[in-house]
Amino acid sequence: MSWSLAVLVGVALLQPDTSEAANRKPVRKSAARVEVKRVEAKIEKSKVRTVLARRAAAEDVVPGRLSFGQIYGLHGTSDPLDLKSSVALVMDQDTNEVLFSKNPQAVLPIASITKLMTALVVTEARLPMDEVLTVTSEDVDTEKNSSSRLAVGTQLSREDMLHLALMASENRAANALGRHYPGGLEAFVAAMNRKARELGMNDTHYAEPTGLSSRNQSSARDLAALVKYAHGNQLLREFSTSTEHIVAVGSRQMAFRNTNGLVRGGSWDIGLQKTGYISEAGRCLVMQADLAGRKLIMVLLDSAGKYSRIGDAERLRKWLLQGTAAGVTAVVHTGG
Structure with a gap:
């Protein structure tokens, strides 16, 4: 109708x-x-x-809450795989060869993909992983009013907070990590942007460590550079690809699951990943995966449907495997 x-x-x-x-x-x-x-x-x-x-x-659309990609008309860009993501990039990790690109220059909100940089800054600061951090009212989301299973007063080690932020995309854990950085949240965000500049991520800007703000923005090219660099961090690889993590909260044991269904499904060889969603960003996904005999980096931004980023990843995998089987190096570029 x-x-x-x-x-x-x-x-x-x-x-x-x-x-x-x-x-x-x-x-x-x-x-x-x-x-x-x-x-x-x-x-x-x-x-x-x-x-x-x-x-x-x-149609997976909430009237009056269009993503930036929809507002910019990026979903009008066609591609041979009919992807539902308005931005897509597949790059060979070793050679930097781009195999597939769709609007790779677009700068859009990245939602919880932000947490990949959050985790990178935390680990490279070499802060004690066994230090106990406390969730406070400062970690409660007042921008999107999102829920959290970590109540105010919850105490967890920095390691557990990092694990939950990467694997389960826990916003309060990510904010607590930023608050407990030397110099506080402001210094932490400055360190995030400084690291982005170091990696040549010139289209990228961070405003806070969770991704709830639409001011956290980047491009597919920049995020591919981030994934490539972050893949060299053993803790980020381990935490982002674990299927489940159990933490002790007071006298209770709480189980958290990975937000990426491809990790839980087990049919992909994923080395590092992060999902993200806010209405301004659409559904987002970045991954490093061994596929078709190559180490590949995938970036999918502003997917219009709840499960379509997973569907897009599967479409790309099928396309890559078919190209490899046919002995053809498949390269597609659309949208600039």
Whole structure:
């Protein structure tokens, strides 16, 4: 059902009934009958909302909350694989040869892909991993009001906080890591941007360590450089690709899972990965994986559907394997 049809349905549902039965002169309406009519009207309105919601869900679009990529018209860029991500890049890790690119120059919000740089700065600062950090009210998300399983007052080691930030994309853990950096959060963000400059990530800017802010932005080219460098960090490889991690919170044992279904599925040989999502960024995914006899880096940004970044990764894998089987070096460039 199109949007216009859904709206017409809504209008029709809310129009007064002009049938013969409706035009009969009412006898006396009791309070009970008035209440029944009020409830029926509410139900009809609810039906209209349901129609609209189903339409939005079918297209994985929330009206009024477009991603930056949608606003910029990047989803209009076609590609031979019909990817749902508006930005995509596949690069050979060893040679830097680009095998597939789609709008690689676009600078967009990167959501929790941010946490890859957060983890990099923490590990390279060589802070004690066994130091106990405490989640405080400063770590509560007031920008997106996202939920967290780490209640205020939760105490975990820096190592556990790092593990949860990378694997389970825990926002409070990531913010706590930044707060406990020498000089505090401001110094931490400065270190993130400094590291980006060192890596030649000139399209990249960080505003905070979680990715909840749409001001954290980068390009596919920059993120490929980050993944390539971060893959050399053994702790980041281990933590980002573990399927599950259990931590002791007080007297309870809490299990956290990896946010990347490809890691949990086990059919990919993934060396490092990070997922991300906020409405401004769409669904995002970066990975290092051994595929088709090569070490490859994949970047997928601004995917329009909940599961489409995974579908895009699978489409790219199939395309690469078919090209290898045919003995063809497949290279595709779209969108500049």
